Amino acid sequence: MKYGHFDDNRREYVITNPRTPWPWINYLGNEDFFSLVSNTGGGYSFYKDAKFRRITRYRYNNVPMDSGGKYFYINDGESVWSPGWKPCKTELDSYECRHGMNYTTIKGVKNGVEAEALYFVPLKTWAEVQKLTLRNTTNEVKTLKIFSFVEWCLWNAATDMENFQRNFSTGEVEIEDSVIYHKTEYKERRDHFAYYSVNEPMQGFDTDRETFFGLYNGFDEPQTVLEGAPRNSEAHGWSPIASHYVEVVLQPGESKELVYVLGYVENAQDEKWESKNVINKTKAKATIARFDTAAKVDAALAELNAYWDNLLNVFTIKTGEEKLDRMVNIWNQYQCMITFCFSRSASFFESGIGRGMGFRDSNQDLVGFVHQIPERARERIIDIASTQFPDGGCYHQYQPLTKKGNNEIGQGFNDDPMWLILGTTAYIKESGDFTILDEPVPFDNEVGSEVSLFHHLTVSFNHVVNNLGPHGLPLSGRADWNDCLNLNCFSNDPNESFQTTENKSEGSQAQSLMIAGLFVVYGRDYVELCKVIGKTEEAARAQQHIDAMVAAIKLNGWDGDWFIRAYDYFGNKIGSNENEEGKIFIESNGWCTMAGIGLEEGMVAKALDSVKERLDCEHGIVLNNPAYTKYYIEYGEISSYPPGYKENAGIFCHNNPWIIIGETVQGRGDRAWEYFRKICPSYTEEISDLHKVEPYVYAQMIAGKDAFKPGEAKNSWLTGTAAWNYYAITQYILGIQPTYNGLRIEPCIAPEWKGFTVTRKFRGATYLIEVKNPNGSMKGVASLTVDGKAIEGNTIPLMPVGGTYKVEVVMN
Amino acid sequence: MKYGHFDDNRREYVITNPRTPWPWINYLGNEDFFSLVSNTGGGYSFYKDAKFRRITRYRYNNVPMDSGGKYFYINDGESVWSPGWKPCKTELDSYECRHGMNYTTIKGVKNGVEAEALYFVPLKTWAEVQKLTLRNTTNEVKTLKIFSFVEWCLWNAATDMENFQRNFSTGEVEIEDSVIYHKTEYKERRDHFAYYSVNEPMQGFDTDRETFFGLYNGFDEPQTVLEGAPRNSEAHGWSPIASHYVEVVLQPGESKELVYVLGYVENAQDEKWESKNVINKTKAKATIARFDTAAKVDAALAELNAYWDNLLNVFTIKTGEEKLDRMVNIWNQYQCMITFCFSRSASFFESGIGRGMGFRDSNQDLVGFVHQIPERARERIIDIASTQFPDGGCYHQYQPLTKKGNNEIGQGFNDDPMWLILGTTAYIKESGDFTILDEPVPFDNEVGSEVSLFHHLTVSFNHVVNNLGPHGLPLSGRADWNDCLNLNCFSNDPNESFQTTENKSEGSQAQSLMIAGLFVVYGRDYVELCKVIGKTEEAARAQQHIDAMVAAIKLNGWDGDWFIRAYDYFGNKIGSNENEEGKIFIESNGWCTMAGIGLEEGMVAKALDSVKERLDCEHGIVLNNPAYTKYYIEYGEISSYPPGYKENAGIFCHNNPWIIIGETVQGRGDRAWEYFRKICPSYTEEISDLHKVEPYVYAQMIAGKDAFKPGEAKNSWLTGTAAWNYYAITQYILGIQPTYNGLRIEPCIAPEWKGFTVTRKFRGATYLIEVKNPNGSMKGVASLTVDGKAIEGNTIPLMPVGGTYKVEVVMN
Structure with a gap:
């Protein structure tokens, strides 16, 4: 059974039944500010580090699953409903969620009113922007009472769910104009606060959770929403939230757009305050101003889409296999980018507090995105290598906020060092940038310990050589790739x-x-x-x-x-x-x-x-x-x-x-x-009921043949699976391999394939590659021409930058 | 506004409105197996240590608050309801929760059916016993579909809410007869499992949470209950639960009692298995057999009540102040016993994973219960002193399961050592047992480092002397009593x-x-x-x-x-x-x-x-x-x-x-x-709406005059407040002070008091003390007689064991 379908033209997965077998999520943001959003609006936001800078609260493994998120409640006089079905769970006349490249839209229709919520994090912005579009499709005037909702996390996601003795007394907010500021602990050591704004004068608000919901009401029935009246509560301790109340009157056929901004601000120590106990809101106001009209929001979304055009047009294929093309051209690359941003830290299976960035993980993930953003790959390689020890050993993980090795996990995973060679050579082959090898890189982030990155590769290699066991084979240490x-x-x-x-x-x-x-x-x-x-x-x-x-x-x-x-x-x-x-x-x-x-x-x-x-x-x-x-x-x-x-x-x-x-x-x-096909998500879409998790991304694990329920998948999104499958399909099946001096073409395909085409940008040139397989071969290149000129061997030499070149490859 | 009332004869607080301003809870168990239970059936169980041996899962700070517990769902064909109102929240015809001494009953009436759930942990038993009594008060036959519910915690309460990557794949159960066994990780390193039984053949069951509730349903609407049919699900990974399904047909006027046992078992390494992958259930079955009839359950409850009679009749007062008497005779002593058992580890404010047993806390708590259970006070003193260092410094906390100092918090709280003198002298004054001073007690639990307990007192004293600052005053170290x-x-x-x-x-x-x-x-x-x-x-x-x-x-x-x-x-x-x-x-x-x-x-x-x-x-x-x-x-x-x-x-x-x-x-x-009166719970019962937490126990903190909401209390139950107020009222206001050689009587009372009586068991004798205050004095004893015989001074000498003595005290 399917719960939606792919829309390849818009690069979206479209969910048409909100009752997916597991929350199907998307990721917003790709730099510093991040959000996870499910198909019903569940999820949370954080700045850089899901443990230490959690901005909104989320409860994992709750009953019901996926409770809490960025919700809009609509009281239209007849019903109380939400565009994402949840949290109200009022039956909608229609529902559609579109997960795209770092944005999500959720649209619900009820009683002739259409409500569409767009969520995304604009480029270079420390905020999630939400645009709520309301349309009256009836012939009557509609009065809509709109309540927004987010629940603040008290920053450290771990202590936020442990230390209630303290937490229930610390919460603080400020309310000014239509903005609710969350400033818990800002008075003391924090230099950061969060805010949630709407671009309309609000007619009320709530900032105290218990006042908003009532102590005994769930997310599905906030008492203020049911009553249709906010209580203008000011949070002092307990659980601060932010809910704006805006009343919208729509004439027949009229529509209206509201823009909400959920943002994060850091202020320098001497710029923290506007006056005693009043926070300095300058930066927040500047960000809010950047998105104070729907037109500005639309422009920012267009920019984000253009950004993704650029990322995804480095490598595109056409094979005749629609399910394969959509994975390679869109979703597999997208998932690689997400794993680059998050390593294994925050998904609906990774709680954001258990793990930092993996040494091994990040190096492997690199092969999935290095062609898209080589400059960020370069930075990541330096970050990773900086946590290495002089003997080649490595911290198994590091914390993204500090970039320092994570002492809690420590070292001794003896495969770790070798992955740095993969990451570095993959980067150089893609970019041709050998200067990275001379980059001074410290050991264990210690200033003064810097040696060249090349030296790090040497100690990585030597770490295996220096740790051999009695059979001449590498000692495994704490574990190798298999952490278990x-x-x-x-x-x-x-x-x-x-x-x-x-x-x-x-x-x-x-x-x-x-x-x-x-x-x-x-x-x-x-x-x-x-x-x-x-x-x-x-x-x-x-x-x-x-x-x-x-x-x-x-x-x-x-x-x-x-x-x-x-x-x-x-x-x-x-x-x-x-x-x-x-x-x-x-x-x-x-x-x-x-x-x-x-x-x-x-x-x-x-x-x-x-x-x-x-x-x-x-x-x-x-x-x-x-x-x-x-x-x-x-x-x-x-x-x-x-x-x-x-x-x-x-x-x-x-x-x-x-x-x-x-x-x-x-x-x-x-x-x-x-x-490849067996585990490829687009090929398992039809068995979503069994497979359970998103049909547009890989999961870490599918229950095996010895399991109670073979085929049930778990832990979607953050897995080296994404990079490795991308690597396998593009470099070993399609066989498009970056090398130091050109693109090697070495396909190994199913004999029934008649061929395929690839567009590949590489070192500043664009190659339009057509592979033909007239004889039903599986491997072996018989001939290769570039712009009609025969080339010896199967490597396209580096062609002048800026040009576009036609490459024809004929298999044996 | 009040939400109930005290029933002093039954030593119960009776809650008659389930919508208390905060969940009002009680504690079950006083040795190894513990449960927290709220007035609507919320809460959880653990064995000894709320962090490392959590038996059932609980979600703190949820929406709605207090979600999850030991629930009974009743589908009577007309309605689906619970005796505790929650989780169903179906309006009841009547509701009553009685929190007593280590037991709680919750009774709901709906559609002419009475359902009363009794919860308690019998003495010397590693299990919570529940008796569900159903009565048909109508003239029609009633068919009731009864679903029980508990959700298993995967043992370690901290990783249970972090590591879903692992947790969602490990859950395992066994189902045999009417017993559901939870055996996650038993296959590997654990030597313990849990179980939940009912003393009737069950007609169905569920052990997989998602199957029982449905992915999108809350605790208030399990799909199996709504449908009136269990699905007999077998949990494999995800979230194992236990729900028995029993159908009960009641003739007019008929009643029926069902007994449920929620237990914990440890097996020796070589006795873990009955056969391959089948756990050894011998101990579980033995415990279940001890409570397989309602009569056996009633007998066990009577035993528990007798146990409390004994504890509470060591010290009773009659002052004419009903509110004072009920605190001193019942609730304050009860709270002291609870803080003895839990220190600061598990309440509805203490999450059970943040803190172990405090060095300072446990010593102070001792003065509240040493007269009740001196032998357990003795054990506690030795446990605490064993975590001390040779220089008198102390681990600030230790973990109850291992009794070892907690490295995460460490030492350096310079008031800690002195409290050991309080604890030890209070114990000796009460018991007369000077042998404790010669008890060999190690430092930092190191075998071979044992010295006498008296030596520990000396190094405690010296620790202050050896850590004086420039003003000749004690260096505070990390903090003194004020941890902040x-x-x-x-x-x-x-x-x-x-x-x-x-x-x-x-x-x-x-x-x-x-x-x-x-x-x-x-x-x-x-x-x-x-x-x-x-x-x-x-x-x-x-x-x-x-x-x-x-x-x-x-x-x-x-x-x-x-x-x-x-x-x-x-x-x-x-x-x-x-x-x-x-x-x-x-x-x-x-x-x-x-x-x-x-x-x-x-x-x-x-x-x-x-x-x-x-x-x-x-x-x-x-x-x-x-x-x-x-x-x-x-x-x-x-x-x-x-x-x-x-x-x-x-x-x-x-x-x-x-x-x-x-x-x-x-x-x-x-x-x-x-x-004393200002913060005494029974005196603030009338302002429960403001005060928020239970009116039968002290809270750690009440918001002060500078707060947004003065008078709002937080962090009830686990606080040194209980012992200190008990100590202050009994020893300094009523002035009944144990000394090494007798009971000193030194009241300091309000001048309008005409006197009071005290019954005090001390060193094997019983003293019936009457204090008279004919002149409206506040302090000072004019005369003291024992059995009519005048005594010099104000200390009753130690009288022969076994006797009962009348003491008359006249104030100045």
């Missing part, structure tokens, strides 16, 4: 986090074949980079280590039919036919086949066939098989999950692309394409 | 906790007159104890330090009309007429007058008159005046609160008794009595 395979943890205490409890690395034999394959893949990238910049000795040194690793993998990492996953603390195999459960894992087979290890000897094909046989199912490739049915203290969190969920044999969408890419290494385009 | 007067903190960062951020004690002149007075009061207790046990040299040594402190207070602590509050980091006065704001504080004037410092010179009377003039108001004595109107970085959190709230000039009920006791030192019984 905790081989040095041995946790007995349920109050411990598997990720932060003791790391008994001393004397441990825990080694990871996933890191081994990763090392070979990005080690080769490192060697290539060294060669390109003329560091041939370093290239040779590195190559020796890679060769040794390949040999160690073949010797100690091959189980006969697939690559084993790891050695545990005691030196026992994991992911081997010897094991009773967890005989085979996806990660090591992904990375070792991506690295082409044993390609000639048939190991790649054999490993991939084993994956197909044992891990693949209707909804994708599961992580391991058989699932663990009991707790293995020596394996850690992975065995804590019920079978079929999460890391214990769930379909972890993030790593399905590794197998996809592995299949392209083997040249099996049919298999790669089959796997 | 942070004189060494200088915090600029709003994400810092004032209590845990840097403590710049090095070179600080921050000294506390509150600790100074405290040191004199309990230092004298230490000296007295030393003398009693024959340590005369130590007594003399200690006395010298006390004398020096008294001198230092007179020299550097007197401001002319009152005692100053402190010196700040730089040596500037706080709480002096020199200050622009915060000229006078309650704490130092409380402690220095309690210590009688300068009594002869008139300093005590003058200080107390200044308190009356500047701090007293209609609702009690505020903490400081004038309130701070801006942030003083050198004062810390106190100045972060809006004026009139919390530590910034709120009425902090905890310290009002210090002034009360100070007034009794001065002999002004009228003032003491006036102050």
